[in-house]
Amino acid sequence: MQALDRLKSLITEVTELVEAMTEEAFTRKPSIEKWSKQEILGHLCDSALNNHRRFVRFLLSDKPIHIQGYTQDDWVRLQGYQDQYQPGEVLTLWRELNRMIVRVMQQAGEADYRKKGILDDGTEVTLEWLFDDYIEHMIHHKKQLEA
Template identity: 60%
Template sequence: MESILKLDELIADMTEIVTATSEMEFNLKLSPDKWSKKEILGHLCDSAVHNHVRFVKILLSEYPIAIQGYAQNDWVQVHDYQNQYDPSEVLSLWQHLNRMILRVMRAAETSDFQKKCVLPDKTEVTLEWLFNDYVDHLIHHLEQIEA
């Protein structure tokens, strides 16, 4: 599956981009209500936690799983990535979480990717769609961190 290969590439790309970014730039907040690059990466850690659980629940179920949303801003605030983590810590956390997701997805059977889940708006999608959406979400935020 192409998205599995893409996630593997993204782990390497994100590592390169973050390590090439100065700590000052990584911590810079353009306004109080906008995330810094560090907080964006922290948000991606939170996203990885939620999506890992979603992926595993879908893989283990014979029936469509209802996907719950989460309060993204609140999660970033509670974790306080801006003040409680240095850049290498948040990067390491993100790497480990995504490697865990990668291992789960690589172990899935081809037929598992057609298992269903239900989004908060009641739209029914497959695990394949959800995983592709997860990877697209990473790409979107990687571009923000790289900018």
């Protein structure tokens, strides 16, 4: 599947991007209300955690699953990505969580990608849509890391 290959590429691209940054550029907060690049990558760890669980639930269920949202700012704050982690730790966590997602999604067959889920607002989506959305979300934040 194309999205799976894209995720594999993104793991390499983001790793290289972050490893090329200075620690100051990675950890500097543009303002109190804005995330540092380290926190952006931490947010992507939270996204990976939440989406891994969703992907597994899709694969294990024959009925539509409820796809619950999460409070992203609260997760980043509670995890303490800015103050409780070294830059390399956040990168390693992000990379390994996404490698775990690759392994799970390699188990998905065509029929699995058509399985249904229901968002908090009642919108019905498929596993394919959710996985594509996960990739697009990562690409959006990769652009922020590049800036």
